[in-house]
Amino acid sequence: MKTTLLAAVSLMAVGTASAPAADLPVRAYGKAPAMVAAISDWSGFYLGVNAGAGSSHNCWSNTNALGAATVPNASEGCHDATGGLVGGQIGYRLQSAAWTFGLEAQGDWSSLKGSNASTFVLGGTNQSRINALGLFTGQVGYTWNNVLWYLKGGAAVANEKYAGLISATGVTFDQASETRWGGVVGTGVELSFAPNWSVGADYSHLFMPDRSITLTTAVAPVGAASRVDSLRQDVDIGTVRVNYRWGGPVIAKH
Numbered sequence: 001m002k003t004t005l006l007a008a009v010s011l012m013a014v015g016t017a018s019a020p021a022a023d024l025p026v027r028a029y030g031k032a033p034a035m036v037a038a039i040s041d042w043s044g045f046y047l048g049v050n051a052g053a054g055s056s057h058n059c060w061s062n063t064n065a066l067g068a069a070t071v072p073n074a075s076e077g078c079h080d081a082t083g084g085l086v087g088g089q090i091g092y093r094l095q096s097a098a099w100t101f102g103l104e105a106q107g108d109w110s111s112l113k114g115s116n117a118s119t120f121v122l123g124g125t126n127q128s129r130i131n132a133l134g135l136f137t138g139q140v141g142y143t144w145n146n147v148l149w150y151l152k153g154g155a156a157v158a159n160e161k162y163a164g165l166i167s168a169t170g171v172t173f174d175q176a177s178e179t180r181w182g183g184v185v186g187t188g189v190e191l192s193f194a195p196n197w198s199v200g201a202d203y204s205h206l207f208m209p210d211r212s213i214t215l216t217t218a219v220a221p222v223g224a225a226s227r228v229d230s231l232r233q234d235v236d237i238g239t240v241r242v243n244y245r246w247g248g249p250v251i252a253k254h
Contacts, residue, residue: 040143040145040146040192041095042093042095042100042141042143042192042245043093043094043095043100043247044092044093044246044247045090045091045092045245045246045247046089046090046091046092046093046198046243046244046245046246047088047090047243047244048088048089048090048241048242048243048244049086049087049242050086050088050089050106050108050202050239050240050241050242051084051085051087051239051240052084052086052237052238052239052240053082053084053085053238054082054083054084054085054112054130054235054237054238055080055081055082055112055235055236055237056081056082056112056128056130056233056234056235056236057078057079057080057234058078058080058081058114058128058231058232058233059075059077059078059231059232059233060075060077060118060229060231061073061074061075061076061229061231061232062074062075062076062120062121062227062228062229063212063229063230064227064228065120065226065228066225066226066227067225070120073230074119074120075119076116076118076119076120076121076126076229077116077117077118077119077126078116079114079116079126079128080114081112081113081114081128081129081130082112082114083110083111083113083130084111085108085109085110085111085112085133085239086108086109087106087107087108087109087133088106088107088108089104089105089106089107089241089243090105091103091139092104093139093245095143098142098143098144099140099142099143100139100142100143100148101140102138102150103138103139104135104136104137104139104152105135105136106133106134106135106136106137107132107133107134107135108132108133108134108237108239109131109132110130110132110133111129111131112128112130112235113127113128113129113130114127114128115127115128115165118164121227123166123167124165124166124173125164125165125166125167126162126163126164127162127163127164127165128160128161128231128233129160129161129162130159130160130235131159131160132158132159133156133157133159133206133235133237134156134157134158135154135155135156135184135204135206136154136155136156136157137153137184137186138152138153138154139151139152140152146191146192146193147189147190147192148189148190148198148200149187149188149189150187150188150190151185151186151187152185152186152188152204153183153184153185153186154183154184155182155183156181156182156183156184156204156206156207156208156235157179157180157181158179158180158182158206158235159177160177160178160179160180161175161176161177162176162231163175163215164215164226164227171219172218173217173218173219173226174215174216174217174218174226174227175215175216175218176213176215176216178211180209180211180233182206182207182208182209183207184206184207185205185207186202186203186205187203188201188202188203189201190241190243196244196245196246197242197243197244197245198242198243199241199242199243200240200241200243201238201239201240201241202238202239202241203236203237203238204236204238205234205235206234206235206237207234208235210230210231210232211230211231211233212228212230212231213228213229213230213231214227215227215228215229
C-alpha cells in the first residue's frame, strides 16, 4: 500500500513540474538588421601627384627683323611641341547631395618641345619649349557613390623658352623666354578605391593669348635685338592622378 502511494505522489510531482515548462511561450527572434550601404563623401582637402603627356601647337609670325618692321607680317610656320609632364595638385571639395564644388591648384614640370624650319629666316629653325605649367581652377562635379565626374575652368600659366637655331649645326643664334598667362577648361573622373584614396584621369585645354616676343642674339653682340615674332599657342595635356583626401569620412546610407 505504501509503495503504491509513493508512486502516485511521485507521478503527481513530475506532472506539476512539467506543466509550467510546457506553458512557457516560444521565444521570438527579431528580424536581422538591414544591410547598410556605405557611400563616399568627397568633401575635404586633398593632395596628390600626377603624370602624363601634352602637346602645344605654336605658330610664329615675324613682325620685325633687325629693327625694321616686316610689312606685311611674314609667317614663319607652325609646329607641335610634345613631351611628358609630372607634378602634383592640392585642392578642396565640398559635397552637397550628389554635387561637388571645389578649388584646385596644379603644378607640373614639363618637357614639351618642338621645332620647324622657318619660312622667313633662311637656314633657320624655330624651336619652342614649355618647362613648367600651372593651373588654378574651380570645379563643379557630380558623384555616383565612389565615382566623381567634374568640369573645371580657370587660369593657366606656362614657363616657356624660344630659340632660333642654325639648321645645319643646331647652334642657337637668337632666343627669348617668358611666363605666359592664359585660360584653361577641362574635365576629369575619379574613382575612390579605398578610404580617403582616389585615382583618376584629367584632361585640360589651355588657351594662351597671342604674344609679341622679342628674341635677342645669342652670339656677338650678345643681347642685341634680333627679331620680333607674334606667337599663337594652345596646349592640351592629359594626366593620371592619385589623391589622398582628409576631412571627408565615409558616411552610412540608410
